[in-house]
Amino acid sequence: MSGKSNVVLIKDGKRLDGRKFDELRDIKMEVGVLPRAQGSSYLEWGKNKVMAGVYGPRKLHPMFLQNPTKALVRCVYNMAPFSVEDRKRPGPDRRSVEISKICSEALDSVVLSERFPNAVIDIFVEILQADAGTRCAGLTAASMALADAGIPMKDLIASCAAGKVEGEIVLDLMKEEDNYGECDLPIAIIPRKKEFALLQMDGKLSRQEYSKALNLAMDGCLKVYEIQKQTLIDSAKVEAN
Ligand code: CDP
Numbered sequence: 593m594s595g596k597s598n599v600v601l602i603k604d605g606k607r608l609d610g611r612k613f614d615e616l617r618d619i620k621m622e623v624g625v626l627p628r629a630q631g632s633s634y635l636e637w638g639k640n641k642v643m644a645g646v647y648g649p650r651k652l653h654p655m656f657l658q659n660p661t662k663a664l665v666r667c668v669y670n671m672a673p674f675s676v677e678d679r680k681r682p683g684p685d686r687r688s689v690e691i692s693k694i695c696s697e698a699l700d701s702v703v704l705s706e707r708f709p710n711a712v713i714d715i716f717v718e719i720l721q722a723d724a725g726t727r728c729a730g731l732t733a734a735s736m737a738l739a740d741a742g743i744p745m746k747d748l749i750a751s752c753a754a755g756k757v758e759g760e761i762v763l764d765l766m767k768e769e770d771n772y773g774e775c776d777l778p779i780a781i782i783p784r785k786k787e788f789a790l791l792q793m794d795g796k797l798s799r800q801e802y803s804k805a806l807n808l809a810m811d812g813c814l815k816v817y818e819i820q821k822q823t824l825i826d827s828a829k830v831e832a833n
Contacts, residue, residue, distance in 0.1 A: 593795045597772035602758045607769070609638075613762045616752070616812055621733075621823040623740040624831075631741025635733040638766055639723035641675075644733035645716045646741040652712035663708035665700040667715040668692050669730050675722045691727050698731055698751075698780050698789035704744040713743060724770035725753050731780050731790065732816055739824055748820050749789050751780035752812030754805040756797060761804045763812045777802075779809045783817045 601608055611617070617638030626632035629645035636642075652658045669691040673680050684692075699715060715737060717730040728751035735749040755765045757773040765776055775795030782789055797805060 593770065593773060593776055599768060599772050601769055601772060602760060607757070607762065607766075609766060611764075613760055614808060614811070616764045616815055617766065619816065619819050621736060621819060623736055623823060623827045629737070629741075631737045631739070631743070633733045633736035633740060635729055635736070637725065637729040637732075638764075639721060640719070640726055640729045641721035642726065642729045642733045643718045643720060644730070644737040645718075646713065646737045646743065647716070648713040649708040649711040649743070652710060657712075658710040660709050662705040663703070663711040663713050665696060665703050665705055665713050665715070667695040667699055667717060667734055669695055669717045669719070669727070671719040671722060671726070675719050691730070694790055694792070695727065695731050695734060698749055699734055699738065701787075701789050702735065702745045702747055702749055702782055703738065704746065707744055713738075722767075724765050724767040724776075725778070727790075727792075728752050728778050728780065732820065736820055736823065739820075740827070747782045747784040748817065749780050750783055750813040750817035750820060751778065751790065752809050752816050753778035754809035754812065756795065756801060756805065761801055761808060763808050775801075775805070777805045777809055779806070779813065781810060781813045783814060 620636040622634045625634045626645050631646040633644045671680050673682050715734045719726045731751040754763050754777050756775040757769045775797050777793050780790035
């Protein structure tokens with residue numbers, strides 16, 4: 593988020609990839625893609641490619657981490673070295689630790705974890721190709737994998753970002769907009785409860801811009817939620833046949 597560049601991000605009212613200000617990138621989802629995982633999903637969101645797998649619930653070790661009142665919901669976000677333009681050093685870094693933490697907290701807010709005392713539910717999010725918005729894509733994929741695993745939840749998590757690019761409030765920033773734009777506002781919601789599960793902001797917005805961006809991101813989440821539900825319905829139909 594530099595806000596300064598010679599890159600033209602908006603031309604004749606259209607964005608670099610031809611999208612309107614309130615348009616999402618193309619999203620494709622699948623569940624049940626990894627037979628050895630309890631639940632899994634694959635998501636393509638623009639140029640982002642994300643895989644999520646669930647392992648558990650199972651007994652948590654070491655035992656001192658166990659909570660007799662609920663399961664530990666633990667998400668690990670990992671970016672593959674080949675997922676970005678400049679090779680990413682393999683293994684965890686500050687950014688992936690942060691994203692793992694916020695994803696764990698967001699997913700914990702929907703899982704009915706009190707049904708699994710002393711257990712752990714591990715969710716692995718692998719970013720195979722990145723083009724901005726990977727935390728939103730990762731969270732969306734993770735909640736689909738949990739649903740595919742049959743883990744009881746209050747609702748899915750639907751996530752999307754909005755932001756500011758060349759003074760305009762736009763939905764779902766792609767890489768150039770994320771790199772050279774003025775602000776990125778990724779959010780995640782629990783749609784049925786109309787609650788926030790994540791709200792972060794990188795950059796600056798006025799109060800008015802903030803409300804506009806927040807509303808736009810929420811509309812984006814609701815569109816993502818519709819795709820999530822449809823994907824799960826379609827996969828249930830395939831299983832029934
Ligand atoms: O991906 P997200 O927008 O949630 O997180 P970010 O930290 O704002 O990163 C934005 C984008 O920068 C990523 O999606 C990648 O495309 C890129 N990036 C990169 O090229 N190399 C990294 N080590 C980290 C991020």
